[in-house]
Amino acid sequence: MCGIVGYVGPKPALEVVVEGLARLEYRGYDSAGVAVLSDGKLQTEKRAGKLANLRAALKENPRSADGIGIGHTRWATHGAPTDGNAHPHVDNANRVAVIHNGIIENFAQLRVELEERGCKFRSETDTEVVAHLLSEELAERGDNDLGAAMRSVCRRLEGAFTLVAISEDAPDLVVAARRNSPLVVGRGDGENFLASDVAAFIAHTRDAIELGQDQVVELRADSITVTDYDGAPAPVREYHVDWDASAAEKGGYEYFMLKEIVEQPRAVADTLLGRVAVDGTLTLDEMRLAPHELREISKIVIIACGTSYHAGLIAKYAIEHWCRIPCEVEVASEFRYRDPILDRQTLVIAISQSGESMDTLMALRYAREQQSRVLAICNVNGSTIPRESDGVLYTHAGPEVGVAATKTFLTQLVACYLVGLYLAQVRGLKFGDEINTIIGQLARMPEQVDKVLQTVEPVRELARSLADAKTVLFLGRHVGYPVAMEGALKLKELAYMHAEAFAAGELKHGPIALIEDGLPVVVVVPSREGRSVLHDKIVSNIQEIRARGARTIVIAEEGDDSVRPYSDTLIEIPAVPTLLQPIVATVPLQVFACELALAKGNDVDQPRNLAKSVTVE
Numbered sequence: 001m002c003g004i005v006g007y008v009g010p011k012p013a014l015e016v017v018v019e020g021l022a023r024l025e026y027r028g029y030d031s032a033g034v035a036v037l038s039d040g041k042l043q044t045e046k047r048a049g050k051l052a053n054l055r056a057a058l059k060e061n062p063r064s065a066d067g068i069g070i071g072h073t074r075w076a077t078h079g080a081p082t083d084g085n086a087h088p089h090v091d092n093a094n095r096v097a098v099i100h101n102g103i104i105e106n107f108a109q110l111r112v113e114l115e116e117r118g119c120k121f122r123s124e125t126d127t128e129v130v131a132h133l134l135s136e137e138l139a140e141r142g143d144n145d146l147g148a149a150m151r152s153v154c155r156r157l158e159g160a161f162t163l164v165a166i167s168e169d170a171p172d173l174v175v176a177a178r179r180n181s182p183l184v185v186g187r188g189d190g191e192n193f194l195a196s197d198v199a200a201f202i203a204h205t206r207d208a209i210e211l212g213q214d215q216v217v218e219l220r221a222d223s224i225t226v227t228d229y230d231g232a233p234a235p236v237r238e239y240h241v242d243w244d245a246s247a248a249e250k251g252g253y254e255y256f257m258l259k260e261i262v263e264q265p266r267a268v269a270d271t272l273l274g275r276v277a278v279d280g281t282l283t284l285d286e287m288r289l290a291p292h293e294l295r296e297i298s299k300i301v302i303i304a305c306g307t308s309y310h311a312g313l314i315a316k317y318a319i320e321h322w323c324r325i326p327c328e329v330e331v332a333s334e335f336r337y338r339d340p341i342l343d344r345q346t347l348v349i350a351i352s353q354s355g356e357s358m359d360t361l362m363a364l365r366y367a368r369e370q371q372s373r374v375l376a377i378c379n380v381n382g383s384t385i386p387r388e389s390d391g392v393l394y395t396h397a398g399p400e401v402g403v404a405a406t407k408t409f410l411t412q413l414v415a416c417y418l419v420g421l422y423l424a425q426v427r428g429l430k431f432g433d434e435i436n437t438i439i440g441q442l443a444r445m446p447e448q449v450d451k452v453l454q455t456v457e458p459v460r461e462l463a464r465s466l467a468d469a470k471t472v473l474f475l476g477r478h479v480g481y482p483v484a485m486e487g488a489l490k491l492k493e494l495a496y497m498h499a500e501a502f503a504a505g506e507l508k509h510g511p512i513a514l515i516e517d518g519l520p521v522v523v524v525v526p527s528r529e530g531r532s533v534l535h536d537k538i539v540s541n542i543q544e545i546r547a548r549g550a551r552t553i554v555i556a557e558e559g560d561d562s563v564r565p566y567s568d569t570l571i572e573i574p575a576v577p578t579l580l581q582p583i584v585a586t587v588p589l590q591v592f593a594c595e596l597a598l599a600k601g602n603d604v605d606q607p608r609n610l611a612k613s614v615t616v617e
């Protein structure tokens with residue numbers, strides 16, 4: 001998730017663009033760059049690190065601009081966050097500059113073709129192929145029609161992208177294209193803007209145009225033309241933004257957390273992008289662990305903290321089921337102090353959103369000292385944990401600003417499923433079509449999560465009604481147990497309430513004594529399909545607690561009428577395969593905790609005593 005800005009008009013373009021980037025920095029901040037036309041010549045400046053580094057570089061080397069410019073703040077996906085990988089990327093003649101948000105899935109193939117035709121690549125990014133392709137297209141056409149060149153290039157791209165380009169060949173024009181990635185246009189008076197979201201230009205105009213899928217916009221100071229990829233005029237939605245500048249970067253939401261919950265379908269979809277090769281096999285190219293090394297693995301140990309630990313607990317079920325490799329999951333802070341048994345045949349998977357949690361980092365260093373191979377699952381490209389690991393699988397959730405992990409948890413789950421399936425593939429434990437069936441089920445998850453988000457209003461009402469509760473218990477079985485743990489953690493950290501999760505089968509061994517009249521108990525019910533024994537047992541558990549006075553809040557798949565008679569509140573989620581259920585079952589629990597915390601007047605983005613990245617042991 002990167003931030004993109006484009007401007008064409010009479011104002012100093014560089015200033016407008018950099019000011020827009022400052023408003024988009026929440027979307028990514030590992031590097032930033034700009035391209036402007038200065039006396040008809042293309043000039044770029046880009047720097048790794050925060051926008052301040054770019055500002056300093058621009059101060060040292062000031063540019064004039066002809067009222068046309070583009071800028072980018074990056075959240076790295078392909079290639080480390082370095083100066084060279086920062087956007088814009090230019091063609092070999094330095095006449096075309098491109099910025100990009102998203103992932104071009106077929107970039108490797110396109111890069112090989114371009115290199116065969118003599119193109120020299122200067123970065124490791126997928127984006128650079130577009131600069132070269134546009135350059136080739138413009139040379140072939142010979143008519144300086146950057147819009148037509150962009151349409152033609154887009155027809156060859158696969159994946160999700162917002163692309164913005166300028167060229168010396170078309171000095172009055174900013175061209176942008178969109179597929180499955182955000183792009184809005186700001187209509188000004190004698191000037192026009194474009195950006196990943198309205199935050200970038202809200203100080204200049206509140207009249208916005210939302211582009212549809214597979215559309216190209218040509219932006220001049222006095223005109224905005226939108227077409228489809230074939231050049232036919234395309235319908236767009238014009239609207240007036242009624243947020244002010246400070247609300248805009250939160251997309252109109254009061255808190256980042258609310259926005260991040262809503263972003264989950266996109267985050268899940270992005271994390272799945274580019275993982276399946278043309279021949280249908282899974283390719284995890286940042287994996288860096290050779291298939292023969294993965295075939296030697298005799299044990300997996302997952303280390304993580306907090307929410308990431310819960311993702312690990314769920315991963316265990318999937319990995320053991322699909323790969324039949326023993327899998328242990330351990331809280332990272334405990335791991336190295338118990339003298340764990342590790343060797344070269346142990347694969348240690350370190351899950352960390354930030355890539356900086358000291359507990360996880362120390363555990364992985366210990367594992368590497370014991371000669372184990374370490375694979376990181378991480379959301380922050382270039383952070384310490386992936387840097388120190390043998391391989392990495394990045395989640396593509398984009399920056400998460402709210403302290404409580406939401407979208408990064410769902411994407412960690414997706415990454416864990418991908419690792420499990422990849423291991424099954426390289427070890428020959430599953431046929432390609434079996435793997436593809438599960439990938440297909442995962443590909444439907446964004447839609448299912450969206451469905452949950454459309455139906456959570458009753459969960460919000462319920463949460464508000466429980467704002468005075470002292471304790472909430474959570475019960476689950478199988479993969480629903482870590483989901484229950486995640487629900488309890490969210491409630492503790494956001495609402496500062498006592499919340500505890502139990503494996504439902506453990507109730508009778510003690511915790512059932514806690515049940516008293518009116519005590520809210522949230523129960524995550526496993527799917528009836530495939531786990532019918534567990535399903536029936538948990539229905540009995542619900543009856544047991546209800547008989548003792550509990551107020552039962554039941555999360556069950558739609559159409560599961562067997563739980564209805566025992567549910568004081570029934571929250572229905574889409575029916576999905578058992579192992580994937582956590583992706584949908586977690587969402588109502590996030591909403592529940594967030595809303596309850598808001599009802600108590602808490603700041604859900606910065607809960608007390610907590611930090612987003614815990615860099616102490």
Ligand code: F6R
Nearest residue numbers: 306307308352353354357404405
């Ligand atoms: C909970 C939460 C924390 C983190 C934990 C690990 O919402 O955010 O429990 O999950 O501190 O952080 P990472 O994943 O960055 O290692």
